[in-house]
Amino acid sequence: MLDKKAELEIFRMEPDVDEFPRFDTFQLEYGEHTVLLDLLREIRDNRDGSLAFRSACRSGICGSCAMRVNGYAKLACQTRVADVVGKGPIILEPLGVYPAIKDLVVDLEPFWDTHNKVKPWLEPKSTLPDVPTSESLMSIQEVDKIKRLGDCILCASCTSSCNTAEVEKNFQGPAALAKACRFAADPRDALGAERGLGEIKPKGLYWCCYCNMCTEVCPKDVRPAEAISMLKGLGFTAGVPHDIGARRSLTFYDTVRRWGKINEGTLPIRAKGIGVLGYFPLGMRLLARGKLPSPFMDVIPRIKEVRTVYDNREAQGDGGEHE
Amino acid sequence: MLSYDVLIIGGGLAGLRAALEVGQQAKVGVVTKVYPMRSHSVAAQGGINAAISEEDNTEDHIYDTVKGSDYLADQDAVEILCDEAPRAVYEMDQMGALFSRTEAGRIAQRPFGGQDFPRTCYAADKTGHILQHTLYEQALRHNVKVHNEWFVLEILSDGGEVRGIVALDTHTGKVETIAANAVIVCTGGYGRVFSRSTNALINTGEGMSLAYHAGAALKDMEFVQFHPTTLYGSNILISEGARGEGGLLFNSEGERFMEKYAPSKMELAPRDVVSRSMETEIQEGRGIGDGYLHLDLTGIGADLIGDRLPQIAELARTYLGVDPVTEPIPVQPGQHYSMGGIGTDVHGATEVGGLYAAGECACVSVHGANRLGGNSLLDTVVFGRRAGAAAAAYVKGRPRPAPIPDSVVQEHENKLSALLAADSGESFSPVRKEMEVAMMNGAGVYRHKDGLDKAIDQLDVIKKRAENLTVSDKTRKFNFELQGALEFKHSLLLAEVIAEGARSREESRGAHFRNDFPERNDADWLKHTIATKGEDGPVYSTSDVSITKHQPKKRVY
Ligand SMILES: Cc1cc2nc3c(=O)[nH]c(=O)nc-3n(C[C@H](O)[C@H](O)[C@H](O)COP(=O)(O)OP(=O)(O)OC[C@H]3O[C@@H](n4cnc5c(N)ncnc54)[C@H](O)[C@@H]3O)c2cc1C
Ligand code: SF4
Ligand code: SF4
Ligand code: FES
Numbered sequence: 001m002l003d004k005k006a007e008l009e010i011f012r013m014e015p016d017v018d019e020f021p022r023f024d025t026f027q028l029e030y031g032e033h034t035v036l037l038d039l040l041r042e043i044r045d046n047r048d049g050s051l052a053f054r055s056a057c058r059s060g061i062c063g064s065c066a067m068r069v070n071g072y073a074k075l076a077c078q079t080r081v082a083d084v085v086g087k088g089p090i091i092l093e094p095l096g097v098y099p100a101i102k103d104l105v106v107d108l109e110p111f112w113d114t115h116n117k118v119k120p121w122l123e124p125k126s127t128l129p130d131v132p133t134s135e136s137l138m139s140i141q142e143v144d145k146i147k148r149l150g151d152c153i154l155c156a157s158c159t160s161s162c163n164t165a166e167v168e169k170n171f172q173g174p175a176a177l178a179k180a181c182r183f184a185a186d187p188r189d190a191l192g193a194e195r196g197l198g199e200i201k202p203k204g205l206y207w208c209c210y211c212n213m214c215t216e217v218c219p220k221d222v223r224p225a226e227a228i229s230m231l232k233g234l235g236f237t238a239g240v241p242h243d244i245g246a247r248r249s250l251t252f253y254d255t256v257r258r259w260g261k262i263n264e265g266t267l268p269i270r271a272k273g274i275g276v277l278g279y280f281p282l283g284m285r286l287l288a289r290g291k292l293p294s295p296f297m298d299v300i301p302r303i304k305e306v307r308t309v310y311d312n313r314e315a316q317g318d319g320g321e322h323e
Numbered sequence: 324m325l326s327y328d329v330l331i332i333g334g335g336l337a338g339l340r341a342a343l344e345v346g347q348q349a350k351v352g353v354v355t356k357v358y359p360m361r362s363h364s365v366a367a368q369g370g371i372n373a374a375i376s377e378e379d380n381t382e383d384h385i386y387d388t389v390k391g392s393d394y395l396a397d398q399d400a401v402e403i404l405c406d407e408a409p410r411a412v413y414e415m416d417q418m419g420a421l422f423s424r425t426e427a428g429r430i431a432q433r434p435f436g437g438q439d440f441p442r443t444c445y446a447a448d449k450t451g452h453i454l455q456h457t458l459y460e461q462a463l464r465h466n467v468k469v470h471n472e473w474f475v476l477e478i479l480s481d482g483g484e485v486r487g488i489v490a491l492d493t494h495t496g497k498v499e500t501i502a503a504n505a506v507i508v509c510t511g512g513y514g515r516v517f518s519r520s521t522n523a524l525i526n527t528g529e530g531m532s533l534a535y536h537a538g539a540a541l542k543d544m545e546f547v548q549f550h551p552t553t554l555y556g557s558n559i560l561i562s563e564g565a566r567g568e569g570g571l572l573f574n575s576e577g578e579r580f581m582e583k584y585a586p587s588k589m590e591l592a593p594r595d596v597v598s599r600s601m602e603t604e605i606q607e608g609r610g611i612g613d614g615y616l617h618l619d620l621t622g623i624g625a626d627l628i629g630d631r632l633p634q635i636a637e638l639a640r641t642y643l644g645v646d647p648v649t650e651p652i653p654v655q656p657g658q659h660y661s662m663g664g665i666g667t668d669v670h671g672a673t674e675v676g677g678l679y680a681a682g683e684c685a686c687v688s689v690h691g692a693n694r695l696g697g698n699s700l701l702d703t704v705v706f707g708r709r710a711g712a713a714a715a716a717y718v719k720g721r722p723r724p725a726p727i728p729d730s731v732v733q734e735h736e737n738k739l740s741a742l743l744a745a746d747s748g749e750s751f752s753p754v755r756k757e758m759e760v761a762m763m764n765g766a767g768v769y770r771h772k773d774g775l776d777k778a779i780d781q782l783d784v785i786k787k788r789a790e791n792l793t794v795s796d797k798t799r800k801f802n803f804e805l806q807g808a809l810e811f812k813h814s815l816l817l818a819e820v821i822a823e824g825a826r827s828r829e830e831s832r833g834a835h836f837r838n839d840f841p842e843r844n845d846a847d848w849l850k851h852t853i854a855t856k857g858e859d860g861p862v863y864s865t866s867d868v869s870i871t872k873h874q875p876k877k878r879v880y
Pocket of ligand 2: 158161162163164165173174207208209210211212213214215224225228
């Protein structure tokens with residue numbers, strides 16, 4: 001029963017025609033189980049055929065219909081009108097980060113580009129036989145560990161809401177990193193955690209600022225932010241920390257173990273390596289103004305306790321599952 | 324100009340599996356109207372059949388498939404399907420598919436309808452999603468070139484041989500051509516020809532129609548599968564896996580009504596049997612509300628539902644506000660699958676040189692009059708691979724494909740411009756709706772000559788109206804309205820062929836049930852229906868069924 005009324009304000013933009021987007025308003029009827037996609041289809045079928053939006057499965061599994069609903073990325077087909085209706089109109093806009101092309105359609109090529117660069121596939125440990133005669137054995141636990149990551153439908157909700165991706169176009173982004181983690185943690189895979197580090201371009205997992213937005217918007221509960229910490233753990237275990245962020249974390253680890261606190265003096269040197277010489281003029285200025293911390297410092301009094309924390313954590317045989 | 328040795332239309336399971344196969348031997352390209360991950364293969368839930376258990380055997384899989392098909396499947400093709408099944412599943416596993424596992428670490432299997440053994444390998448209730456992502460990942464790994472969001476307008480053929488394709492690039496709105504020595508059509512099903520369907524909105528069936536216009540035959544189109552358990556209202560699928568895990572069906576009187584129709588297999592009888600039983604219950608007044616029944620999973624328990632059926636639990640919650648752990652799910656039968664399609668041999672080849680087909684759009688035929696659950700995913704990967712191998716062999720040693728003349732582009736540009744320029748006429752979507760309803764009423768679960776006559780008359784009127792359509796969006800880029808109008812015209816051809824096939828087949832077999840001819844008639848109808856393009860519309864004929872080991876018997880469950 002369509003017994004309630006909702007007002008939709010939809011972002012409209014005609015490519016090559018409109019210099020600036022506009023918002024069109026539609027009044028529509030909805031019921032308890034009506035989802036946003038139903039309303040969009042009603043508009044396209046019976047009100048305004050020119051409305052552009054992507055859709056296919058209409059059941060939350062193909063990833064086509066992600067868009068911003070009142071500012072947050074959501075799947076139109078999985079979002080009940082009743083859940084987003086408020087005092088004002090429901091505002092529908094194209095996903096963030098990616099260029100809008102027409103109405104609710106964005107250019108997803110940059111999304112696929114970064115995704116494809118993490119080598120998002122299983123790299124088998126040995127060449128596969130032409131005609132395989134068995135499966136690879138895998139325990140229920142091994143599957144359970146990465147199952148959640150395998151649920152990603154590549155809808156781009158996360159990456160288009162990511163604070164780092166917003167400012168750093170070369171950031172691999174949560175979807176790609178979750179994918180990287182899914183394979184890095186697969187016992188059948190040969191490549192491992194190398195995937196997530198990225199070189200300078202695209203920028204890897206250490207660019208994540210842990211805002212957790214990706215996990216919040218993900219319609220499939222993939223929890224990319226968790227995957228990113230898991231991937232970091234896997235990277236260390238496998239001994240592949242060779243980018244700036246990784247070295248920074250290692251330095252962090254070492255100094256705290258040694259001194260019980262961060263040594264801001266050595267952090268940049270060890271993290272950036274020889275490249276830190278490029279910062280020499282800046283360092284001189286800081287030193288002159290007394291702003292550069294000394295690389296020499298004292299061990300904190302209760303250092304034993306800190307080291308016990310380290311030892312205990314390591315004794316648990318951390319394979320990358322960070323809480 | 325773009326050119327490939329082998330061009331594949333469709334980035335679903337069949338298309339990508341074919342692409343991986345061709346890629347090892349020849350230059351391959353894929354065109355798809357949506358990003359591959361949006362293909363409807365991702366929606367497959369329940370699983371993929373293969374006799375991989377020591378206690379199972381391929382002969383039983385063959386028998387179940389043939390019996391399930393009501394003896395219309397070509398048995399030589401079924402033998403290939405089932406023989407290659409274990410290999411196909413192992414391949415998917417080794418490519419990275421994350422199947423659910425047994426305690427022993429092997430691929431987990433569940434019971435599915437119409438089979439005597441729990442033979443359906445699964446990844447929770449997301450098997451299609453897992454398989455599709457796996458093949459896409461491998462396609463990336465092997466650098467398969469994909470033209471995303473290109474809508475194919477025509478398959479070019481000339482002198483009985485294929486030449487390439489014409490497509491509309493949705494991003495630019497421009498008409499493009501691609502020359503190819505072989506084309507493999509992997510465009511999936513046409514569910515949207517019916518008003519109640521489990522299929523994606525994009526499943527409008529152009530591929531079958533394009534192949535028909537290029538000279539291939541459409542086979543057994545009257546065999547349309549109606550899935551028993553689709554969510555009431557939206558018709559989103561609730562997998563047979565739900566019944567495989569112990570789900571029960573009840574009518575308004577609280578009766579487990581399958582007792583009356585299939586006492587031995589009960590809820591796990593084949594789909595045609597269960598759908599008809601449900602439709603009878605509803606028609607005889609034992610439906611609930613205004614026409615649904617209850618699928619009760621409450622006996623399965625929260626843990627098992629969470630582990631094996633998480634997606635369908637979420638679907639029931641989102642789309643009906645029902646929690647299957649504690650309440651029964653309202654369900655009704657809906658169109659689900661096309662047994663018919665582009666007629667091919669066991670290598671995916673059609674009568675047109677270089678034109679191949681695989682997956683749901685093809686009819687080899689391994690499903691005959693009724694497909695078993697779990698056999699379609701299998702069909703896509705087994706025959707996708709085979710069609711890829713055959714196409715690669717076909718193009719070997721041939722000169723580079725001949726360039727396609729500019730006049731072809733011009734001709735399509737003119738057609739599109741004319742459609743965009745038309746100011747008078749109807750918008751396609753209400754007309755399409757009428758087609759969907761006419762088909763659901765006349766060519767649905769139960770059919771009768773009178774109903775089919777009526778549907779065909781309605782289709783005639785709709786066809787005339789479809790000649791006079793107008794599109795309000797006059798621009799070229801991402802013009803979904805224009806694309807919808809083009810899709811609709813293809814759907815309409817399929818509707819006609821389905822209804823005509825159903826009207827002429829005066830018997831009941833598998834999913835095709837005629838109230839006026841309720842018995843199977845092997846003497847006259849143990850045959851495939853064939854439709855080919857004639858001067859003015861489809862021309863119908865029949866062809867023989869290949870029978871090897873299993874002579875037709877009465878089919879009881
Ligand atoms: C909800 C649901 C659940 C299912 N569950 C199961 C199951 O558990 N087990 C099982 O065995 N089977 C199942 N099936 C059936 C099975 O999933 C499908 O038959 C199968 O996935 C079809 O795969 P395909 O590769 O042939 O086509 P699709 O995956 O549908 O791909 C078609 C491709 O063709 C492209 N295309 C179409 N038209 C054009 C055009 N004009 N131009 C360019 N490209 C075009 C599309 O872009 C798409 O990439 C299910 C089906 C549904 C609907
Ligand atoms: S947690 Fe990291 S990846 Fe996720 S949205 Fe925030 S910055 Fe982006
Ligand atoms: S992680 Fe979630 S939000 Fe991101 S692409 Fe995958 S499904 Fe979408
Ligand atoms: S239409 Fe497929 S996820 Fe929304």
